[in-house]
Amino acid sequence: MIYLDYNATAPLFAEARAAMEPWWGVPANPSAAHRLGRDAAMAVDRARQQVADLVGWARDGVVFTSGASESNATVFSNGRWAASAVEHPSVRAWAVEVVPVDEHGVIDLAALATLEGIDGVSVMFANNETGVIQPVAEVIAIGRRRGLRVHVDASQAPGRVALDALAGADFVTLASHKLGGPQGVGALCVARASAPAPMVRGAAQERGWRAGTHNVAGIVGFGAASVVARGACLPATLRDRLEAGLCALGGAVAGVGAPRLPNTTCVAFGKALAPDLVAALDLAGIAASAGSACASGAARPSSVLQAMGFLGSGVRFSLGTGTTEAEIDATLAAMARILPGFVDG
Amino acid sequence: MRIVCAMSGGVDSSVAAALLKEEGHEVIGVHMKLHEAEGGGPGHCCGLDDAWDARRVADTLEIPFYVMDLRQAFQEAVVDDLVKSYVAGFTPNPCVQCNGVLKFHVLLRRAMALGAEAIATGHYARTEDGRLFAAVDGDKDQSYFLHPVTAEALRKTRFPLGGFSKPEVRAHARRLGLITAEKAESMEVCFIPDHDHARFVAEARPELDGAGDIVDGEGKVLGRHDGYWRYTLGQRRGLGLAGGPWYVLEVDAARARVVVGTEAGLASTSILARGPNWLRPRESLLGRPLHARVRHRGALAPCTIVSAEPLEIALSAPVRAVTPGQSVVVYDGDEVVLGAFIRRASDRPAPAATAGPAGSP
Numbered sequence: 001m002i003y004l005d006y007n008a009t010a011p012l013f014a015e016a017r018a019a020m021e022p023w024w025g026v027p028a029n030p031s032a033a034h035r036l037g038r039d040a041a042m043a044v045d046r047a048r049q050q051v052a053d054l055v056g057w058a059r060d061g062v063v064f065t066s067g068a069s070e071s072n073a074t075v076f077s078n079g080r081w082a083a084s085a086v087e088h089p090s091v092r093a094w095a096v097e098v099v100p101v102d103e104h105g106v107i108d109l110a111a112l113a114t115l116e117g118i119d120g121v122s123v124m125f126a127n128n129e130t131g132v133i134q135p136v137a138e139v140i141a142i143g144r145r146r147g148l149r150v151h152v153d154a155s156q157a158p159g160r161v162a163l164d165a166l167a168g169a170d171f172v173t174l175a176s177h178k179l180g181g182p183q184g185v186g187a188l189c190v191a192r193a194s195a196p197a198p199m200v201r202g203a204a205q206e207r208g209w210r211a212g213t214h215n216v217a218g219i220v221g222f223g224a225a226s227v228v229a230r231g232a233c234l235p236a237t238l239r240d241r242l243e244a245g246l247c248a249l250g251g252a253v254a255g256v257g258a259p260r261l262p263n264t265t266c267v268a269f270g271k272a273l274a275p276d277l278v279a280a281l282d283l284a285g286i287a288a289s290a291g292s293a294c295a296s297g298a299a300r301p302s303s304v305l306q307a308m309g310f311l312g313s314g315v316r317f318s319l320g321t322g323t324t325e326a327e328i329d330a331t332l333a334a335m336a337r338i339l340p341g342f343v344d345g
Numbered sequence: 346m347r348i349v350c351a352m353s354g355g356v357d358s359s360v361a362a363a364l365l366k367e368e369g370h371e372v373i374g375v376h377m378k379l380h381e382a383e384g385g386g387p388g389h390c391c392g393l394d395d396a397w398d399a400r401r402v403a404d405t406l407e408i409p410f411y412v413m414d415l416r417q418a419f420q421e422a423v424v425d426d427l428v429k430s431y432v433a434g435f436t437p438n439p440c441v442q443c444n445g446v447l448k449f450h451v452l453l454r455r456a457m458a459l460g461a462e463a464i465a466t467g468h469y470a471r472t473e474d475g476r477l478f479a480a481v482d483g484d485k486d487q488s489y490f491l492h493p494v495t496a497e498a499l500r501k502t503r504f505p506l507g508g509f510s511k512p513e514v515r516a517h518a519r520r521l522g523l524i525t526a527e528k529a530e531s532m533e534v535c536f537i538p539d540h541d542h543a544r545f546v547a548e549a550r551p552e553l554d555g556a557g558d559i560v561d562g563e564g565k566v567l568g569r570h571d572g573y574w575r576y577t578l579g580q581r582r583g584l585g586l587a588g589g590p591w592y593v594l595e596v597d598a599a600r601a602r603v604v605v606g607t608e609a610g611l612a613s614t615s616i617l618a619r620g621p622n623w624l625r626p627r628e629s630l631l632g633r634p635l636h637a638r639v640r641h642r643g644a645l646a647p648c649t650i651v652s653a654e655p656l657e658i659a660l661s662a663p664v665r666a667v668t669p670g671q672s673v674v675v676y677d678g679d680e681v682v683l684g685a686f687i688r689r690a691s692d693r694p695a696p697a698a699t700a701g702p703a704g705s706p
Contacts, residue, residue, distance in 0.1 A: 272458075273455075275411070275412075275413060275414065276413070276455050276458055276459070279373075279409075279411040279459055280458060280459050280460065282409060282411075283373065283409060283459060283460065338458075338460075341457055341458040341459070341460060342458045
């Protein structure tokens with residue numbers, strides 16, 4: 001299988017796997033007072049530092065959660081939030097106001113500057129479907145000027161681009177499994193002045209910000225993956241090679257006029273439906289995706305592409321550290337084989 | 346051969362896929378998502394549970410499985426067509442629209458794009474060399490619903506269950522350990538869970554009143570009704586008239602009238618139909634003794650095709666309630682040679698002045 005679906009979930013780094021291994025063999029509850037508990041607490045604390053270092057955050061502002069969706073929900077259950085039209089569903093679900101995007105998929109800063117009746121605004125670092133990078137620093141500046149809190153869902157960014165723009169955000173969401181850590185763990189980075197009320201209430205784990213026994217192995221794996229991803233920027237070479245080949249086959253790229261993640265391309269081919277192309281690719285041994293998957297596995301029309309006014313049904317290819325040139329060439333060869341069957345839409 | 350098999354999540358299509366796999370074909374399961382599962386459950390196809398059942402069966406069979414979102418196409422080709430037809434005074438058959446018009450057209454096109462040479466479904470019917478035959482099990486035969494499928498599509502279609510009875514299919518499902526082996530039949534119109542088509546039409550077209558008079562053959566007003574689309578030819582219940590028994594003889598959409606009379610008035614000896622799908626050369630059929638079926642599970646009535654354009658079929662003996670909007674399917678022995686949509690019995694008035702059901706092919 002050629003795996004070009006890193007934005008859905010990235011393969012686990014060997015370092016993360018190795019770091020987790022010992023923690024499955026011991027009863028490790030960081031809240032326990034005995035030695036095993038203390039060891040676990042220290043492992044979680046080390047991971048907290050590793051994740052903090054990934055995004056240049058203060059260690060004690062990092063709260064571990066079950067994943068990005070929970071991190072987002074924790075932020076948005078506090079106050080009234082606006083969000084860009086291309087945010088992840090776990091953000092859109094909470095937004096009371098939607099900030100439009102332009103045809104490149106970039107948030108409309110002028111619209112944001114005049115929005116009333118909100119406590120904060122949420123913008124993603126980079127879009128999961130198109131890879132379009134948002135002007136995060138500008139949004140943070142507008143937020144500061146207008147007294148709005150700013151949340152950045154950075155799930156897709158680490159290990160791919162520099163994260164300097166996150167400085168000054170009030171909240172940052174991270175997902176372990178998008179950057180090479182295990183699934184089922186994420187983080188909410190909280191600025192010192194912006195403590196949210198907890199969403200998962202109960203005992204005082206995570207200094208009262210998030211109740212529930214820690215996922216120790218997962219957190220340790222997240223930390224180890226963060227060490228690998230820290231400061232890493234993926235070259236765009238292979239994505240560009242893929243994209244050029246797909247365009248030569250008649251593809252149209254979504255968000256091509258905006259800065260984008262170096263690993264992502266979302267390409268439409270005439271009237272061909274992305275779910276069918278994805279099925280044909282799957283049969284050819286290539287994993288890509290179309291839109292976001294619903295419960296039954298059917299792809300819905302992409303709200304992200306609709307918000308950009310992009311006509312067509314986009315197939316998303318997302319690459320990662322393990323992708324090779326041979327895989328890209330094999331993918332292009334497969335697409336050249338598959339596409340003629342779709343000419344009639 | 347690579348074959349795309351439509352998998353609804355019921356026992357029939359599960360076994361169809363399994364049998365093809367046993368024959369050594371490369372089978373790809375496709376579930377067509379047609380509408381939001383509204384109050385779904387046993388007895389309704391296409392809900393979320395059904396998609397998962399199909400997925401579980403595909404996993405058991407170790408075949409690839411994909412869900413195709415056809416909700417918009419289904420809405421247009423089946424749901425909107427149903428509403429339009431009732432509003433025009435017809436009694437549509439949405440399963441014919443769905444099976445014959447939507448599924449085969451869309452599935453075939455998409456299957457070819459996936460590099461498949463053929464499609465398969467769990468229908469009880471048989472096909473060979475572009476011809477369509479009734480299933481061996483007459484009780485389960487679904488050839489009536491398949492009449493709009495063209496010869497070209499049939500050439501690329503497999504019906505693996507055509508030679509089996511339902512108990513045999515269930516036995517196969519048990520032998521193969523398929524979780525759908527004991528699943529209930531889906532019998533009703535899948536997107537109208539409460540089977541109340543009149544409510545469905547009224548909700549889809551709230552601006553329409555539809556109320557009017559119930560009259561006899563001479564136009565004498567016998568009573569009132571609250572929506573002519575509630576009535577279909579031959580209907581006896583729900584009229585609320587004194588005397589009788591009364592039967593609906595005509596649904597006059599233009600004047601929102603329902604015409605009633607005695608049962609004798611329902612008999613017809615000739616059918617005008619539209620949207621024919623000729624599955625055998627028409628010259629070979631004209632004037633020959635054949636049999637016609639005017640409703641699913643209806644009796645086969647001796648007939649001859651009098652004229653191809655416009656299509657007119659003469660019945661050797663009177664047939665009860667030839668209903669505009671339903672299908673007339675003509676058989677030569679067990680072979681479907683022609684299918685079409687009934688405009689009207691030629692000795693009876695048409696329900697609307699101008700057109701037949703809008704979405705018919």
